[in-house]
């Protein structure tokens with residue numbers, strides 16, 4: 364069942380380009396030169412119930428603009444969006460009931476209230492009935508261990524505690540879809556682990572649909588089964604994470620440590636990419652030769668002391684995407 368349907372959305376921002384110098388400033392004042400920038404440039408996707416999708420891309424790719432349109436904060440210049448069959452542009456109030464949103468850099472809690480009082484206030488804002496509220500609080504308390512700091516004023520919470528509070532706040536009204544924008548930014552390893560465990564638990568027990576934007580590739584690795592990669596306002600890849608890694612980075616590395624120096628280190632199917640003393644890095648395409656064949660060939664000609672094979676990871680795949688996707692648009696002057 365499709366929870367989110369996005370059809371060819373575009374968001375154009377109008378910028379005023381200031382000219383340099385006093386003359387330029389005066390000219391800009393009377394005849395401003397406007398520039399149209401496409402933050403999002405024709406994006407379409409469908410996300411089913413229970414999916415955890417990583418929406419990733421470099422700075423300025425259009426991630427926040429997309430999320431703001433999905434949550435109804437921004438209106439697309441063109442295109443359409445449906446969340447649980449409702450358009451955030453036509454009926455924001457109804458959509459907000461279906462959504463939980465967490466921004467790692469901002470909080471929706473109230474600085475001057477205790478954490479528990481913040482939740483009470485949100486209960487009233489979202490008009491959550493007493494039974495649902497109590498049930499959700501009980502579950503969230505167990506998973507996020509809120510009772511340790513439920514009576515602490517929000518401004519005195521550590522970042523990790525505040526993030527746990529924010530996640531609980533986003534889940535109080537039982538949303539079907541959760542948007543997470545950099546949910547683990549600035550957190551230590553334990554706090555990151557707790558947040559990721561929580562997301563997985565909510566996804567498993569409530570079939571929660573999650574869209575995650577993050578620059579933390581460990582978040583992506585541990586949480587997401589599907590990736591949508593954007594660059595310059597367009598989708599450049601969309602598919603299962605493992606398939607994408609496989610497709611984008613068919614190359615593996617073989618790292619070999621020799622017992623002593625040897626002149627000829629070449630192999631017809633392996634590229635020597637780095638050497639540090641007796642340690643050598645080969646790169647090879649798994650379609651051309653298997654690791655077993657390469658190891659067997661090299662051990663016949665080289666005095667190998669130790670070796671390891673390094674599989675490409677998500678970071679390699681994403682680096683590959685960013686490398687091959689040069690800017691696509693030239694801003695138009697209006």
Ligand SMILES: Nc1ncnc2c1ncn2[C@@H]1O[C@H](COP(=O)(O)OP(=O)(O)OP(=O)(O)O)[C@@H](O)[C@H]1O
Nearest residue numbers: 376400401402420421422423424425426427428429
């Ligand atoms: N309010 C705005 N006015 C003008 N241009 C904007 C505005 N917000 C975003 N943009 C432009 O739209 C493009 C997409 O920005 P967006 O913030 O969506 O990227 P992002 O992928 O979220 O980046 P980051 O990872 O840095 O948060 C950028 O070129 C940005 O400069």
